[in-house]
Amino acid sequence: MDLETVVMKKKESFNDTDKAIVSYLLKYPKEASKLSLMELAQKLYVSKSAIFRLSKKLGLSGFSELKFELSELIARKEQYTKHAQELDFDDNLQKIINDTFKYFKGLDLHDLCADLDQAETIYIYSTGWQQQIIAEYLAHSFYLIGKNAIILPSARDEVSMLGQAAKENDMLFVISFGGFNKTIIEELKKIDVINNKLKLVSLTSWQPGKLASLSDYSFFFKTTPFQFSKKVETFSSAYVLIDLIINEYEKQRKLQK
Known part of the structure; x- marks a missing residue:
């Protein structure tokens, strides 16, 4: 399951509380994954049942599965960042060396x-x-x-x-x-x-x-x-x-x- 993709598909059914919860989860997945249901509810000023209902809307069994999906999201983002950095480093280094030759010639x-x-x-x-x-x-x-x-x-x-x-x-x-x-x-x-x-x-x-x-x-x-x-x-x-x-x-x- 791709949590971000599911959120995009289900967003039309979200109420204001759902939107507030989802916004925090996607923006701070690592921080959210470390919180208990009670801690997350208190942080977002929502009820525990509101988080549970959102989990159901997303096709999940409950908060535990939501936390698992957050962990998967974090892993995908870290992998993407690592891959992007590898590409950026290679490309940037090549550009820097080329720029050095151009600079030297002047x-x-x-x-x-x-x-x-x-x-x-x-x-x-x-x-x-x-x-x-x-x-x-x-x-x-x-x-x-x-x-x-x-x-x-x-x-x-x-x-x-x-x-x-x-x-x-x-x-x-x-x-x-x-x-x-x-x-x-x-x-x-x-x-x-x-x-x-x-x-x-x-x-x-x-x-x-x-x-x-x-x-x-x-x-x-x-x-x-x-x-x-x-x-x-x-x-x-x-x-x-x-x-x-x-x-x-x-x-x-x-x-x-």
Whole structure:
């Protein structure tokens, strides 16, 4: 039995009380399935007999069978949501990667490549655990092309000390999801006062934040949630963007030889 389909077929026979009960059941099936007959009646300000009569109108034996159908409805919705998320993730990831290539093709990296070529040391700072993994990937990419890259520990003091330690032509890559980390932004402002020769490159999510506005070069990546969790995002776009930038740097360096 499909509870939603049955409700649509029987809706013409519903009175106002039936409509109120059905509206709640379909909107909050998980919550309703956890309530007893008495609790549901009290919550909706209706009688127990009104719920029982509605169950009969729907072709059910009583409240127990109604709760079973609610459980089935919940299972179908969860399965549909999971399937939709799987489709959305695949489609969204493909779109994001395509958008990354389009975005990259519109960039002029001539000055960045020139600064990278002059940089004796490249510092990399990140503001989260996923960003830390990206930082390691970026450092490894620089290592492969013979550039000295140092990953800074994720501590405020490390950024503060960089203003004193960095040399002319050195570069600092900051990887941040949102680009709005107030603590880091304040420290970067101080560094700019102490050492305005340090080139700042930001790699942040698609929405430009304060970090991007402070940077000599700013790059953006897109994310999308994994199908199993809306709290965990894929950063595939960032890795693709790094590969494209590194490859472009090598192309321009070879052209100059």
